Amino acid sequence: MAEKLTIGKALNLGLRRALEADPKVLIMGEDVGKLGGVFRITDGLQKDFGEERVIDTPLAESGIIGTAVGLAIRGYRPVCEIQFDGFVYPAYDQIVSQVAKMHYRSQGRVKMPMVIRIPFGGGIGAVEHHSESPEAYFAHTAGLKVVSCATPEDAYVMIQQAVASDDPIVFLEPKRRYYEKGDVEVDADLAGAYPLHASRVARPGTDVTVLAYGPMVRTALDAANAASADGRELEVIDLRTLSPLDLDPVFESVRRTGRCVVVHEAPSNVGLGAELAARITEQCFYSLEAPVLRVTGYDTPYPAARLEEEFLPDLDRVLDAVDRTFGW
Amino acid sequence: MTKGRGAGGESAPEFVQLLTPDGERIDKVTGADGVEYTVDFTDDEYRGLYRDLVVVRKLDAEATALQRQGELGIWASLLGQEAAQVGSGRALRQQDMAFPTYREHGVLYCRGIDPIMPLSLFRGVDHGAWDPNQFRFNMYTIVIGAQTLHATGYAMGITKDGKVGNDDGEAVIAYFGDGASAQGDVNEAFIWASVFNAPIVFFCQNNQYAISEPIEKQTRVPLYQRASGFGFPGVRVDGNDVLASYAVTRAALDHARHGQGPTLIEAYTYRMGAHTTTDDPTRYRMAGEVESWQARDPIARVRAFIAKQQIAGDDFFTEVDELARRESLALRERVLAMPDPDPLTIFEHVYPHGSPLIDSQRQGFAEYMDSFEGSSH
Numbered sequence: 001m002a003e004k005l006t007i008g009k010a011l012n013l014g015l016r017r018a019l020e021a022d023p024k025v026l027i028m029g030e031d032v033g034k035l036g037g038v039f040r041i042t043d044g045l046q047k048d049f050g051e052e053r054v055i056d057t058p059l060a061e062s063g064i065i066g067t068a069v070g071l072a073i074r075g076y077r078p079v080c081e082i083q084f085d086g087f088v089y090p091a092y093d094q095i096v097s098q099v100a101k102m103h104y105r106s107q108g109r110v111k112m113p114m115v116i117r118i119p120f121g122g123g124i125g126a127v128e129h130h131s132e133s134p135e136a137y138f139a140h141t142a143g144l145k146v147v148s149c150a151t152p153e154d155a156y157v158m159i160q161q162a163v164a165s166d167d168p169i170v171f172l173e174p175k176r177r178y179y180e181k182g183d184v185e186v187d188a189d190l191a192g193a194y195p196l197h198a199s200r201v202a203r204p205g206t207d208v209t210v211l212a213y214g215p216m217v218r219t220a221l222d223a224a225n226a227a228s229a230d231g232r233e234l235e236v237i238d239l240r241t242l243s244p245l246d247l248d249p250v251f252e253s254v255r256r257t258g259r260c261v262v263v264h265e266a267p268s269n270v271g272l273g274a275e276l277a278a279r280i281t282e283q284c285f286y287s288l289e290a291p292v293l294r295v296t297g298y299d300t301p302y303p304a305a306r307l308e309e310e311f312l313p314d315l316d317r318v319l320d321a322v323d324r325t326f327g328w
Numbered sequence: 329m330t331k332g333r334g335a336g337g338e339s340a341p342e343f344v345q346l347l348t349p350d351g352e353r354i355d356k357v358t359g360a361d362g363v364e365y366t367v368d369f370t371d372d373e374y375r376g377l378y379r380d381l382v383v384v385r386k387l388d389a390e391a392t393a394l395q396r397q398g399e400l401g402i403w404a405s406l407l408g409q410e411a412a413q414v415g416s417g418r419a420l421r422q423q424d425m426a427f428p429t430y431r432e433h434g435v436l437y438c439r440g441i442d443p444i445m446p447l448s449l450f451r452g453v454d455h456g457a458w459d460p461n462q463f464r465f466n467m468y469t470i471v472i473g474a475q476t477l478h479a480t481g482y483a484m485g486i487t488k489d490g491k492v493g494n495d496d497g498e499a500v501i502a503y504f505g506d507g508a509s510a511q512g513d514v515n516e517a518f519i520w521a522s523v524f525n526a527p528i529v530f531f532c533q534n535n536q537y538a539i540s541e542p543i544e545k546q547t548r549v550p551l552y553q554r555a556s557g558f559g560f561p562g563v564r565v566d567g568n569d570v571l572a573s574y575a576v577t578r579a580a581l582d583h584a585r586h587g588q589g590p591t592l593i594e595a596y597t598y599r600m601g602a603h604t605t606t607d608d609p610t611r612y613r614m615a616g617e618v619e620s621w622q623a624r625d626p627i628a629r630v631r632a633f634i635a636k637q638q639i640a641g642d643d644f645f646t647e648v649d650e651l652a653r654r655e656s657l658a659l660r661e662r663v664l665a666m667p668d669p670d671p672l673t674i675f676e677h678v679y680p681h682g683s684p685l686i687d688s689q690r691q692g693f694a695e696y697m698d699s700f701e702g703s704s705h
């Protein structure tokens with residue numbers, strides 16, 4: 001049965017299903033209990049599953065992830081909430097040096113079936129540290145997988161798939177899109193669901209391939225609608241999985257369109273766009289009519305809220321890049 | 329001492345108190361650290377403290393209102409914590425240095441700093457943009473606990489510069505919350521300060537909550553007792569008592585400036601309002617709890633004391649209210665007049681020596697913006 005849910009509510013329901021499906025699943029983080037998290041993603045879960053499974057932790061991110069490592073060794077499946085992107089860094093050492101390497105270090109004897117949920121990205125008018133896009137740090141780290149959802153349907157399914165996976169997964173939630181609504185098949189069987197580590201064409205097109213993930217998928221789709229009015233059909237691909245990347249659909253698309261624009265909020269320097277451009281150039285060199293262009297945040301710290309509209313990629317900047325791929 | 333559950337237990341905590349909630353003056357009291365605390369204020373000084381408390385609360389209320397009206401992006405109210413902030417803030421000497429969190433508007437005011445200074449941050453105009461050394465007041469720090477290490481390092485610098493050991497010595501005060509006490513950074517700061525005998529006072533405002541989490545989620549012992557494990561004294565003070573907050577902080581700062589090392593002060597207080605304007609405390613605490621703290625209001629007791637001791641009459645209270653009203657109106661007008669930043673400033677100050685990457689992005693951005701000139705955008 002399809003229900004209209006927001007991304008936030010879909011995540012909430014997905015977490016509820018995950019808690020029901022496996023008694024080893026735990027939720028831990030700051031304010032995730034009574035408050036239900038500052039974005040209410042865990043709303044009502046402590047009430048229904050108890051304080052033993054939905055745990056308000058002390059205010060220490062390294063502690064959240066470090067103890068989750070121990071709980072995972074003990075056989076639990078911790079789902080850790082980091083309150084905002086900019087507060088994951090106290091846990092960075094635990095994530096990069098422990099979570100990511102445990103399986104390799106133990107030659108497969110220890111798994112880290114952990115999900116690290118991070119509301120990420122800007123556009124909410126917040127103060128410093130509340131609008132960052134740290135995906136490249138994690139995608140650069142072997143041993144971690146990184147995904148991002150962009151729709152309520154994906155939010156609902158992907159969070160359950162991530163919890164069920166034995167890989168440690170950084171799960172990036174597009175916080176400014178939490179309140180966007182869409183249809184969710186709430187009764188669908190996970191077994192038949194679209195795979196977690198697969199990209200997907202969000203809108204077919206013929207003229208330019210636009211790659212996006214998380215909050216920028218909506219932006220890319222808006223740009224595609226605007227371009228269509230001007231007679232250009234953009235094919236928007238929602239990457240969904242940032243590490244590992246699933247690029248076959250991307251290569252197939254770029255070979256058809258000959259043009260590609262990558263959009264992300266994170267700065268460009270050594271970002272995901274750079275990796276995408278390199279891989280596309282390697283695989284689609286003879287099909288390309290123009291270099292792969294990037295529309296990204298600038299290589300500055302995230303600015304004060306009254307400047308974020310200028311900082312963030314928007315419809316106009318995507319269309320500008322699309323134009324430039326034709327000007328080559 | 330509260331037995332059993334530790335901090336946050338049901339029974340009233342033992343702490344240094346010099347003014348009861350009813351406005352009765354306690355002459356002197358010995359803290360858990362064995363130090364005898366008292367204050368010796370003139371009538372003028374009592375009136376000054378009252379004035380600070382009232383103005384600070386009024387300015388805070390104005391900022392909350394500005395946020396409600398969309399003029400600030402967010403506001404972190406200090407309501408209920410005025411005494412801890414005014415008491416400790418007034419205890420600082422000119423040469424001392426403060427490292428605030430994002431809630432220390434009262435300390436800022438007592439440092440003689442224009443209260444408009446942090447509002448650009450909350451309005452989303454900048455990230456702080458003031459010179460910590462000029463004001464002897466670091467920028468607000470939002471990442472919980474980080475500033476306690478900065479404060480400790482700064483204090484280590486004071487020692488290196490030979491600026492400790494007498495009445496003119498310098499001392500540092502690091503503010504943080506009860507939630508922050510769980511952070512690795514804060515515990516490392518305690519270790520550094522202890523090992524290097526740094527001239528620092530760790531001032532923890534235990535306002536009973538870290539957003540929705542009550543103090544029991546952070547500790548099993550009263551926070552001030554943590555100090556002994558790190559090797560320096562800890563003391564709990566009634567954070568709703570401006571006199572005791574002043575006395576304890578003054579003594580700890582003097583201890584530090586004389587080269588005798590760090591102190592942890594736990595100011596036992598209560599966050600009367602929401603965590604910030606985005607928070608909804610009705611989801612996690614009872615109205616009755618808030619009411620019980622209302623009876624311990626930090627301002628009412630000073631007013632009662634001043635009235636009872638005939639330190640001032642009704643005229644004075646009216647005058648102070650009028651002053652607070654004027655200051656808050658002035659603040660409002662200046663917030664409304666604050667210009668939005670020029671978009672090109674996004675690219676300023678990333679590095680002292682600049683970067684060709686930023687230069688080219690700035691230029692690209694400027695050209696892109698120019699392309700809209702005269703168009704429908």
Ligand SMILES: Cc1ncc(C[n+]2csc(CCOP(=O)(O)OP(=O)(O)O)c2C)c(N)n1
Pocket residue numbers: 030059061083087090431470471472504505506507508509535537538539599603
């Ligand atoms: C490292 C980090 N994690 C999480 C947050 C989000 N956050 C902001 S304030 C806060 C609670 C702080 O509580 P406390 O230290 O008691 O200070 P208070 O706000 O009560 O004054 C949290 C979790 C943050 N700012 N920094």
